[in-house]
Amino acid sequence: MAFKMINESFTCENCGKTIEKHPEWSARNHCPFCLSSKHMDKDFPGDRASTCLWIMEPIWIDNKKNKGWMIKHKCKKCWKEILNKVAPDDNFLDLIKKINSNF
Template sequence: MPRNNASTRNPQRAKTVLHGPGGERGDAFRCVGCRLDVPLMAAGTAHRNHCPHCLSSLHVDRTPGDRRATCRGRMTALSVTVRDGGEWLIVHHCQRCGGLSVNRIAGDDNALALMRLAMRPLRMARQSAPAG
């Protein structure tokens, strides 16, 4: 997947996010979508905020990495968008409150799942086109 040139963007600050029960720092979390255990460390991002397999997330952030949102609803991958520098972002939609957010892709995200998201508008246009 296309990534920004590291020399043209500001590096992300280190995050001190607490994931474990009771607020301690954990090393993995269980995906709300596919129920797989997901490691927190991800190539290409300073903090993991979605499952690399099904791209689902949990609505826990008000701003990236703060874990202060009270919604805690399941966020499904709705689409992808691309920044000016070529960096891909996943657009998530919260199933509980309806909120939208964008999250940077990680280096270990499922490339097939990302391509399915990217191709969704073309597939939908073909399905809704009149036959003839």
């Protein structure tokens, strides 16, 4: 199976900000401002095979030994959960505060 990584700029459908291409390495798949994502991947990251295309909300953040910081996104429509790597310019400290305030 091909592992396709697309680095592209897009407009965030959640906060409306324009997101530039990823500054470094991987594909940009979520908004660095509100950290929302879009349900584009079906079976594995980067396949872009989903027909859902709904907004995915960041619900959790985790530190994986081999991958570093990961954001868990949950689709608002079909409830699918996908783990995504944190980008270097992500505003993820705000997300941690937000998650902490929910508990």
